[in-house]
Amino acid sequence: MRPVLFALLLALPLAARAQDIQWHGFLDLRIVDAAAQRSWIAGGTGKLRYGGGGTQGRFGGAALIGTAQLTPALLAYADVQFRNDDGASLELIEAYLRYRPVSLTPWRWSLKAGAFFPPVSLENDAIGWTSPWTLTPSAINSWVGEELRSTGTEFLVERRGAHSSIEARLAAFVGNDPAGEILAARGWSLGxxxxxxxxxxxxxxxxxxxxxxxxxxxxxxxxxLDQRLGWYADLTWRSQRHGRYSVMYYDNRADPTERSTYDGHTTFAWRTKFWGLGAQRRLGPIEIIAQAMTGSTLFTPSPSYTGETRFHAGYVLAGWARGEWRPALRLDLFSLRQIPPSEVPLSEHGNAITAALSWRPRPWLRVTGEVVRMESWRRQRILENAVAGRTDTQVQLGARLLF
Structure with a gap:
C-alpha cells in the first residue's frame, strides 16, 4: 500500500496542472429477495452476496472514480468505494499512474505503476470494475474482486494493424500473499x-x-508476508471480425510457510497460481463472453502438513444490447478439490444460472432486474447442521445512479 500512496503523492503537484480532470461514480440502491442460506459475508456458508431470506431494501454500494491527464503521456487513476455489508467500509479499490507515450507507428507501449486488478476479467469493464450486463459477476470475477489485486508495475506492448491487434503484458507485484485463502475456506461464490x-x-x-x-x-x-515478487503474463489478440481472445498465467510466488498475526488472528501466505482463458465475440446482435480458469493454492501451516486446493471455474455469457434495453443470460460452472481431504472435506462443485435485464432510459440511470439460481454441493455445511447440497435463489431489482 505504501508504494501506491507514494506514487499518488508524487502525482499531486502535476494534478494541479492537469490538462483534464474528470470525476465519475455511482450510487447503487436495491430491493433484494435474499437466498435462504446465511451469506458468507455474514459468517454463513451461503454462496450469494445476500442471504438469510426475506425481501428488503439494500444499499448496493457507492463509488467515486477520478482520472487526471497529467501530461499527454501520463494518466492518474483512483477508485474509492463504500459498502456496508459487514460494517461500513470506505476502501481504495485501485490507484495507479500510467505512462503511454504518443506513438506514430503500429507499435505502442505503456507502463503502469500502483495498485490495480490483474487483467483477468472480460466481463467487468464498466465503471468501478462492474459488469454492464448483470448485477452479480461470474464466480471467476467475484473471486478476483475479493482477493486479487496487484501492487507493482505492468508493462504492455501493442502491435496495431488495420483490422486486428495483438498485445502482451508482463507484471511484477507484491502485497497479495493471502490470495487463495477464501477459496479454500469458503469455496466459490457469486457476489x-x-x-x-x-x-x-x-x-x-x-x-x-x-x-x-x-x-x-x-x-x-x-x-x-514474504518479501517475494509475484508475476503474471497476458497475451491478447483483438480482431474487428473475429473478436477478442486472451490467455493469462498468474503466480503470486508466495512462500506457503510464512504467516503474520494481526488482531490476534494469524494470516497465512498461500501460493496461488492459475491459467486463465478468455474469448469475446459478437454474433450478429448477440455478444458472447466466455472465460475459464484452472489453478491451485496451497499453504504449509506446519512442517508436517501442506494443504492444497485445486480450483476450476468457467462461464459463458450471452447478451444483447438493443437501444435502452440489455438482456443477458450466463451459465457458471465451478469446482474445487482439497488435497489431502480433511475430516469434513472442503471440496465442492456447483453451477449457477443468471438472468438479467437492464434498462437505461437516461445516461445517469440504469435499472436492472436479476435472478440468480445456484446449485452447489459442499460438505462443510454439515458443520452448521445443514445438508451438503443446496439450491439457492436470489432476486434483485437495482437502480444505479451514475455521474
Missing amino acids: DASYGFGGQVREPDVYALEEGVVPPLRYRPFVE
Missing part, C-alpha cells in the same frame, strides 16, 4: 462486493471454529 486496501474478508464461522478461532474470523487479502 459483487469488491474489497479494497484496508478491507477485511470474513471467513465462514464454521471454518473459524474448526481452526479453533472464535468468530468472526477476518483477514486482509492485500498484504505482503
Whole structure:
C-alpha cells in the first residue's frame, strides 16, 4: 500500500496542472429477495452476496472514480468505494499512474505503476470494475474482486494493424500473499462486493471454529508476508471480425510457510497460481463472453502438513444490447478439490444460472432486474447442521445512479 500512496503523492503537484480532470461514480440502491442460506459475508456458508431470506431494501454500494491527464503521456487513476455489508467500509479499490507515450507507428507501449486488478476479467469493464450486463459477476470475477489485486508495475506492448491487434503484458507485484485463502475456506461464490486496501474478508464461522478461532474470523487479502515478487503474463489478440481472445498465467510466488498475526488472528501466505482463458465475440446482435480458469493454492501451516486446493471455474455469457434495453443470460460452472481431504472435506462443485435485464432510459440511470439460481454441493455445511447440497435463489431489482 505504501508504494501506491507514494506514487499518488508524487502525482499531486502535476494534478494541479492537469490538462483534464474528470470525476465519475455511482450510487447503487436495491430491493433484494435474499437466498435462504446465511451469506458468507455474514459468517454463513451461503454462496450469494445476500442471504438469510426475506425481501428488503439494500444499499448496493457507492463509488467515486477520478482520472487526471497529467501530461499527454501520463494518466492518474483512483477508485474509492463504500459498502456496508459487514460494517461500513470506505476502501481504495485501485490507484495507479500510467505512462503511454504518443506513438506514430503500429507499435505502442505503456507502463503502469500502483495498485490495480490483474487483467483477468472480460466481463467487468464498466465503471468501478462492474459488469454492464448483470448485477452479480461470474464466480471467476467475484473471486478476483475479493482477493486479487496487484501492487507493482505492468508493462504492455501493442502491435496495431488495420483490422486486428495483438498485445502482451508482463507484471511484477507484491502485497497479495493471502490470495487463495477464501477459496479454500469458503469455496466459490457469486457476489459483487469488491474489497479494497484496508478491507477485511470474513471467513465462514464454521471454518473459524474448526481452526479453533472464535468468530468472526477476518483477514486482509492485500498484504505482503514474504518479501517475494509475484508475476503474471497476458497475451491478447483483438480482431474487428473475429473478436477478442486472451490467455493469462498468474503466480503470486508466495512462500506457503510464512504467516503474520494481526488482531490476534494469524494470516497465512498461500501460493496461488492459475491459467486463465478468455474469448469475446459478437454474433450478429448477440455478444458472447466466455472465460475459464484452472489453478491451485496451497499453504504449509506446519512442517508436517501442506494443504492444497485445486480450483476450476468457467462461464459463458450471452447478451444483447438493443437501444435502452440489455438482456443477458450466463451459465457458471465451478469446482474445487482439497488435497489431502480433511475430516469434513472442503471440496465442492456447483453451477449457477443468471438472468438479467437492464434498462437505461437516461445516461445517469440504469435499472436492472436479476435472478440468480445456484446449485452447489459442499460438505462443510454439515458443520452448521445443514445438508451438503443446496439450491439457492436470489432476486434483485437495482437502480444505479451514475455521474
